[in-house]
Amino acid sequence: MAGRHPDLAGQGVIITGGGSGIGAALVAAFAAEGARVAFLDVAEAESRSLVSSLEGSVEHLPHYIRADLRDIDALRAAVAKAAATLGGIRVLVNNAARDDRHDLDTVEPDDWDENQAVNLRHHFFAAQAVAPHMRRGGGGAVVNFSSIAFLLNMGELPAYATAKAGIVGLTKSLAGKLGPDNIRVNAILPGMVLTERQKRLWIDEAAIAGGIERQCLKRSLVAADMVGPCLFLASDAAAAITAQSLIVDGGML
Secondary structure: OOOOOHHHOOOEEEEEOOOOHHHHHHHHHHHHOOOEEEEEEOOHHHHHHHHHHOOOOOOOOOEEEEOOOOOHHHHHHHHHHHHHHHOOOOEEEEOOOOOOOOOOOOOOHHHHHHHHHHHHHHHHHHHHHHHHHHHHHOOEEEEEEOOHHHHOOOOOOHHHHHHHHHHHHHHHHHHHHHHHHOEEEEEEEEOOEOOHHHHHHOOOHHHHHHHHHHOOOOOOEOHHHHHHHHHHHHOHHHOOOOOOEEEEOOOOO
16 A cells, blocks of 8 residues: 555644544554554554554554544644644544434433534534644645435434534535635545444444445445545545545445
8 A cells, every 4th residue: 555645655644533443544544655644532542552553564653642532622732743743734534433322312412512522523623723734834635534324314323413414514614715725625424334343332243234235335344445535535636626525335325
């Protein structure tokens, strides 16, 4: 994979939620491209283990910065630290999310607000924080991770689905605002990706089989399937692409 997108080599990249799942695959992939990567996460053990696993295999070892993205002051401080450490920011990948299930009849206002804070709010404030750094560098790319969940009429996660739909709207608005600064903003909508968390909490063999049956591609999707689309949208290969949403679901929709 190294060198597939040579324009990413040496560039500063921030990835939120990079300690596990899709985020960890993205951290490893950008590092393999020669990028200077910083990733934000609250899961210290997993994050430090990821950094250790990449020692000796990449030119620039990723930097782990612990940050609770619900705390906007902490997020802003983490972005500032990352920019100073990396020498600038060219790419932001807003990946962090938590797809907790919740019942319509039991959700309280605090539950709703917590879900939006975990899944939507930090996308905006991370973009707000990196924009000045990208402007100083002459441009950049933001890749927001949404989900096909809001397109599937899934009744067990109304707050999550709302947040993921909101990310698409936010993507288009940010693209309109930041385009004149040569900053592109796009979204990726993953399908049923079998991360360890998904398999542990939500998806059993019957669900996996049902999902594959709905897909054109008759195999499970894994975190690595999100790597190519994200690298593409972050790189100069997508230099004229902004305000777009790319569905990566194996042809389920």
